[in-house]
Amino acid sequence: MQTYSDRLRWAMAQVNPPLSQAALAERVGMRHQSVNYLCNPNRNARGSRHTDAIARVLGVSAKWLATGEGRPYGPVASSMDQRQAALACLQLARRLLSQLELLVFVLEEDLSPRHGHQKSRHASPRHQ
Structure with missing residues (x-):
């Protein structure tokens, strides 16, 4: 997953049940249009000021979501x-x-x- 959009769409699909753009926007407290922009691979979005909140809602690492570095999920809890x-x-x-x-x-x-x-x-x- 090379882009922010790729990682965001992947993380949204991993939530059970998968999270829609509208649902993510509501949970994070941002406009649906903003999430749509971030998810659109043609827009080449490089990130968002809401990345930390988005990562929390999706249960992934904010660093991974923002940069692609590291792993999507932290260490497994004991x-x-x-x-x-x-x-x-x-x-x-x-x-x-x-x-x-x-x-x-x-x-x-x-x-x-x-x-x-x-x-x-x-x-x-x-x-x-």
């Missing part, structure tokens, strides 16, 4: 790193669930009869 990452994800999911339950509770309180509204049919069992 199984211990993977377990630690999974544990961190679970902890984050628990905190998110707790915050969502609190939000449901607050919304139900706001809709309770004492506020002149009917109680929601989707009450959380923890807060009834």
Whole structure:
């Protein structure tokens, strides 16, 4: 892969499922037309100020994406790193669930009869 466009299109195709130009633009926070320009082999794009963000979204090395030097992916994480990452994800999911339950509770309180509204049919069992 000789050009930025080649590397970018290859990396987009490696994501499962492959990432469209519009989806990449949305995730990175740039215009779809800009991604289209970067992907177009006839435009000879040499890079983007968004290369670091694009690389993060696609899970590839920013250096590789920008220059073609090195490997697209960093070293494979050890199984211990993977377990630690999974544990961190679970902890984050628990905190998110707790915050969502609190939000449901607050919304139900706001809709309770004492506020002149009917109680929601989707009450959380923890807060009834």
